[in-house]
Amino acid sequence: MSAQHDIIIAEIVKLLQGGSAHISLRDALKGLPPSARGDKPAQLPYSIWQLVEHIRIAQWDMLQFSFDANHQSPKWPDEYWPTETAPVDEAAWQSSLKQIDDELDEFISLFKKADIYKPLPHGDGQSILREALQIADHTAYHISEIIVIRRLQGNY
Structure with a gap:
């Protein structure tokens, strides 16, 4: 691989991990009180x-x-958004973060x-x-929405 390719990868x-101009998810959530996880400030949908x-x-x-040509995506938008506003418990919260x-x-x-x-063989042009x-x-x-909510909650 070329040096340019290595620079693009790095x-x-x-960017994926949160760096330079973007904060990471973990940093955005640092210090968040558990009681604030399910709070929806007025006029915000989530x-x-x-x-x-x-x-x-x-x-x-x-x-x-x-990587999976047989993968079936969830139904948009219903299956991409949870209906419950808060995790059922600490284990659910930690499990979600660990999976991410x-x-x-x-x-x-x-x-x-x-x-x-290279386009993925099972897509329609995606790489x-x-x-x-x-x-x-x-x-x-x-993540930026999370930060806005935290600022509205007064805990960021």
Whole structure:
């Protein structure tokens, strides 16, 4: 691989993990009181829990799509958004965060090994590069919503 390719890989991995201009999900959630996870400030459609779960579900879908030709995506939008506003318990919260971390690591491993420009054989033109950029963009967008909610709650 070329030095330019290595630079692109490193920069996209940094973007996926939260760096430079983007905060990571873990940093955005640092110090969040458990009681604030299910709070929906006035006029906002989602709680922090619903945003975290949406990030988890969407990232899982993009990871599965990236390597499994038989993957069936959840029904949009119903199956991408949880109906419950708060996690049932601490274990559910931690499980969701762990799945996000583990699957991001899995995606990054796949990304580093892939021909990032080659269209996926089971898609309609998508490449692993497109999936990486989509994961990064989607997650960053919802992390910013989490920060806004935390600011409205007065705990950021």
